[in-house]
Amino acid sequence: MKIGYPCVNETLPCSAASTFRLASYSPERLEATVAANLACLRQILEWNVAHGLLFFRIGSDVVPFGSHEVNTFPWQERFAADFEAIGAYVRQHGLRISFHPDQFVVLNSPDPAIVRRSVEELVYQGAMLDLMGLDSTAKLQIHAGGAYGDKPAALARWAETFRTLVPEAVKTRLVVENDDRLYSLRECLGLHEVTGVPILFDNFHHECLNHGEPMREALRLAAATWHPTRDGVLMMDYSSQAPDERKGKHTDTLIPELFESFLTDLDGLDVDMMLEIKDKEASAVRAAQLLRGRGLLPPMPAGYAPPAFEPRPASPVTPPKKRITKPKA
DNA sequence: GGGCGTCAAGCGTAT
DNA sequence: ATACGCTTGACGCCC
Numbered sequence: 001m002k003i004g005y006p007c008v009n010e011t012l013p014c015s016a017a018s019t020f021r022l023a024s025y026s027p028e029r030l031e032a033t034v035a036a037n038l039a040c041l042r043q044i045l046e047w048n049v050a051h052g053l054l055f056f057r058i059g060s061d062v063v064p065f066g067s068h069e070v071n072t073f074p075w076q077e078r079f080a081a082d083f084e085a086i087g088a089y090v091r092q093h094g095l096r097i098s099f100h101p102d103q104f105v106v107l108n109s110p111d112p113a114i115v116r117r118s119v120e121e122l123v124y125q126g127a128m129l130d131l132m133g134l135d136s137t138a139k140l141q142i143h144a145g146g147a148y149g150d151k152p153a154a155l156a157r158w159a160e161t162f163r164t165l166v167p168e169a170v171k172t173r174l175v176v177e178n179d180d181r182l183y184s185l186r187e188c189l190g191l192h193e194v195t196g197v198p199i200l201f202d203n204f205h206h207e208c209l210n211h212g213e214p215m216r217e218a219l220r221l222a223a224a225t226w227h228p229t230r231d232g233v234l235m236m237d238y239s240s241q242a243p244d245e246r247k248g249k250h251t252d253t254l255i256p257e258l259f260e261s262f263l264t265d266l267d268g269l270d271v272d273m274m275l276e277i278k279d280k281e282a283s284a285v286r287a288a289q290l291l292r293g294r295g296l297l298p299p300m301p302a303g304y305a306p307p308a309f310e311p312r313p314a315s316p317v318t319p320p321k322k323r324i325t326k327p328k329a
Numbered sequence: 330g331g332g333c334g335t336c337a338a339g340c341g342t343a344t
Numbered sequence: 345a346t347a348c349g350c351t352t353g354a355c356g357c358c359c
């Protein structure tokens with residue numbers, strides 16, 4: 001089992017997701033930003049190894065405007081050696097890597113232009129994994145997309161796009177995650193049956209949207225869609241409901257009791273677990289400690305001391321930030 | 330040098 | 345009709 005967290009390390013003083021405004025685009029700016037992002041990515045991966053966290057989701061903005069037409073900079077060639085060096089580090093330490101292209105990637109949109117841009121974004125993110133020399137167990141994780149008032153037709157469109165418009169290099173890496181409002185685990189499993197695409201399991205989304213499958217059973221249904229050698233072990237996102245917040249909002253920090261309860265449902269199934277929790281590596285470190293205590297992760301080297309994180313206030317003193325409505329002109 | 334409006338991209342839902 | 349949330353963070357203008 002490998003434990004990880006997405007995109008951002010809040011301990012390190014660098015960011016692997018620096019970007020800039022489209023209006024500020026220049027080749028020089030692009031080159032400098034990618035160089036800084038890759039240098040930081042390397043630092044994050046080293047920090048993770050030092051703390052026993054072997055799963056990481058890289059942010060979509062390593063190459064700003066990576067699939068935008070404004071970006072004609074030959075970043076693949078310019079940074080080939082840098083990507084390869086990071087890939088060598090990943091392989092050396094047995095790290096698992098994923099990307100999660102964001103909400104604009106919609107393979108089942110009725111709008112061909114949206115589908116085309118979505119495929120281009122997947123090609124961009126897949127190319128980074130290719131440049132790192134990682135095998136097909138490194139994944140690109142997306143959702144099934146919109147419903148457009150007719151989910152069966154929308155799912156059929158997804159499968160047809162996958163079959164005809166998604167290049168082979170992306171197909172081998174693409175996985176679909178059950179979401180919390182539209183496409184449940186069961187519907188994603190239907191997509192797997194038609195296309196063979198593995199289903200990335202999100203326990204929190206499954207709590208929000210399901211057909212009565214118990215967690216233990218749901219985990220096994222998803223795990224069965226992953227080919228052991230081609231895809232690797234099941235990737236999953238772990239989170240839980242933020243107390244006293246809108247339904248579907250992720251918790252700010254790991255709630256150990258709920259996590260331990262989830263481990264009961266896991267019941268020995270091997271997974272690589274991404275903690276989608278607001279305080280990032282702090283909760284990942286705690287989860288890893290908890291798992292080591294149960295013998296589910298190997299012990300850290302003698303003398304290892306986990307970092308001390310500032311305990312967060314139990315409830316914010318300031319009211320939640322409210323977006324100010326823009327006054328009409 | 331702090332505050333805050335705004336940022337490439339889509340979709341469904343709440344109000 | 346409009347605003348919001350989603351992996352939100354951080355850019356960059358304004359004072």
